[in-house]
Amino acid sequence: MLATWCEVHQSSPTHLLLRPLSLEFFIGKMETYFLFIVSLCISALLLPILTSKPKKKLPPGPIAFPIISKYLWHRKSFPDWSLSSENYMPSMAPSSPFLLATASPSSSNQHDINSAPYGRTWRLLRRNLTSEILHPSRLKSYARARKWVLGILITRLQQSSNTGDGIVRRVLAGLLRFRKLTLWPALGKILFRKQWEEFLQLLNNQENVLISLIRARQQLKQEMQSKQNEADSGSEKESGGCVTAYIDTLLDLELPEEKRTLNDGELVSLCSEFLNAGTHTTSPTLQWIMANLVKYPHIQTKLYKEISSVMGEREDEVTEEDLQKMLYLKAVILEGLRRHPPGHFGVPHAVTEDAGGSARPGNGLGNFHLEYFVDNLIWHFEWTAVDGDDVDLFESPLSALIPVAMKNPLKAHISPRVKQGEDTH
Numbered sequence: 001m002l003a004t005w006c007e008v009h010q011s012s013p014t015h016l017l018l019r020p021l022s023l024e025f026f027i028g029k030m031e032t033y034f035l036f037i038v039s040l041c042i043s044a045l046l047l048p049i050l051t052s053k054p055k056k057k058l059p060p061g062p063i064a065f066p067i068i069s070k071y072l073w074h075r076k077s078f079p080d081w082s083l084s085s086e087n088y089m090p091s092m093a094p095s096s097p098f099l100l101a102t103a104s105p106s107s108s109n110q111h112d113i114n115s116a117p118y119g120r121t122w123r124l125l126r127r128n129l130t131s132e133i134l135h136p137s138r139l140k141s142y143a144r145a146r147k148w149v150l151g152i153l154i155t156r157l158q159q160s161s162n163t164g165d166g167i168v169r170r171v172l173a174g175l176l177r178f179r180k181l182t183l184w185p186a187l188g189k190i191l192f193r194k195q196w197e198e199f200l201q202l203l204n205n206q207e208n209v210l211i212s213l214i215r216a217r218q219q220l221k222q223e224m225q226s227k228q229n230e231a232d233s234g235s236e237k238e239s240g241g242c243v244t245a246y247i248d249t250l251l252d253l254e255l256p257e258e259k260r261t262l263n264d265g266e267l268v269s270l271c272s273e274f275l276n277a278g279t280h281t282t283s284p285t286l287q288w289i290m291a292n293l294v295k296y297p298h299i300q301t302k303l304y305k306e307i308s309s310v311m312g313e314r315e316d317e318v319t320e321e322d323l324q325k326m327l328y329l330k331a332v333i334l335e336g337l338r339r340h341p342p343g344h345f346g347v348p349h350a351v352t353e354d355a356g357g358s359a360r361p362g363n364g365l366g367n368f369h370l371e372y373f374v375d376n377l378i379w380h381f382e383w384t385a386v387d388g389d390d391v392d393l394f395e396s397p398l399s400a401l402i403p404v405a406m407k408n409p410l411k412a413h414i415s416p417r418v419k420q421g422e423d424t425h
């Protein structure tokens with residue numbers, strides 16, 4: 001551009017005279033521009049330092065460059081994610097590329113436990129779950145529900161019926177399908193509009209189901225409260241008529257940062273998280289453990305002998321008290337979890353403050369349920385491999401964010417060991 005400018009002005013002597021002056025003028029201008037750009041860069045670098053709050057020591061996370069990191073992470077395979085999780089879990093840097101855009105509407109803008117950044121809201125929600133629902137002292141109060149579920153499971157196994165595909169399961173599986181929406185959410189919504197609408201529709205269906213259950217529970221609680229007020233006694237509660245439901249603990253909870261109670265969307269997200277976290281861990285692990293017991297019949301026989309020695313002459317259901325006496329069972333469950341953990345990496349969290357260590361909140365209840373169901377299933381039925389089927393213990397290639405499922409779901413022959421239909425209905 002400078003050369004062109006010179007050639008044009010060489011044609012006239014006056015312009016020749018003017019030339020050095022104009023060049024100086026041009027260079028002077030360039031210097032001004034240069035200085036302007038340099039000072040802009042320095043200000044951009046200094047701004048975060050000058051405006052930042054005193055730095056807290058945060059746990060390590062992957063290096064995050066705007067835009068580039070997201071793209072690179074999306075290209076990674078799930079085994080790569082899982083390798084990185086070994087270095088950085090359980091927490092990730094604030095701009096963690098793991099945080100999915102599709103997770104945002106499904107978590108009501110990170111107002112559930114597994115997607116909230118480590119901070120006051122996360123602590124409140126997690127403490128509520130662990131102390132109000134998952135605490136070992138609550139274990140007994142769910143005995144009736146457990147027995148009811150066991151009854152359904154045994155009846156279904158006897159009828160060899162299919163359990164079908166629930167809506168919560170479809171939302172969870174969908175999160176993986178809708179992953180491409182997450183790269184640049186604003187753009188994704190426009191480019192993949194149909195998929196985005198499909199995803200929102202799925203969430204909407206879930207919300208309708210859960211909201212109607214929440215309302216029904218609220219109404220029941222009010223009715224029970226007014227009955228109790230009339231009778232002016234707490235005997236109904238103590239007789240086991242009322243069990244604390246998770247939703248009961250959420251209704252009066254006040255968010256510490258926003259100073260308000262939870263709205264409908266947030267209640268739905270938390271209830272959905274509760275259902276997912278509780279079932280999509282326990283249920284696939286139960287299947288893996290049963291598959292191992294079919295594949296290795298000598299372990300099943302040893303477990304059955306342990307159950308028989310505790311049950312003696314009894315033929316009813318294995319109870320919570322019985323489970324305490326079964327050490328081999330505990331080893332089977334722990335080995336099952338070791339060989340087939342329901343997820344390959346922990347739950348990624350952004351970090352606003354160091355929140356200390358995080359262990360599996362559902363540890364006690366989850367393991368207990370596995371013990372209860374494995375024992376009762378072995379107590380009620382003998383499980384054998386289908387002829388010619390070696391029981392394939394390969395994982396489904398789709399096992400990633402969703403629980404680690406079997407590539408070929410377990411097929412087995414079951415033959416009743418005890419009189420059916422007794423005491424489990």
Ligand code: HEM
Nearest residue numbers: 090113114274277278281282346347358360362365366367
């Ligand atoms: C055998 C059953 C279970 C297994 C193997 C299991 C496993 C896990 C694992 C590995 C994590 C990630 C922990 C981390 O990254 O810090 C987790 C998180 C979680 N689990 Fe479970 N879990 C089980 C049962 C349950 C149950 C019954 C519930 C309650 C309904 C539950 C609720 C949660 C929640 C809310 C989180 C998120 C915690 C957080 O992000 O702070 N889990 N679980």
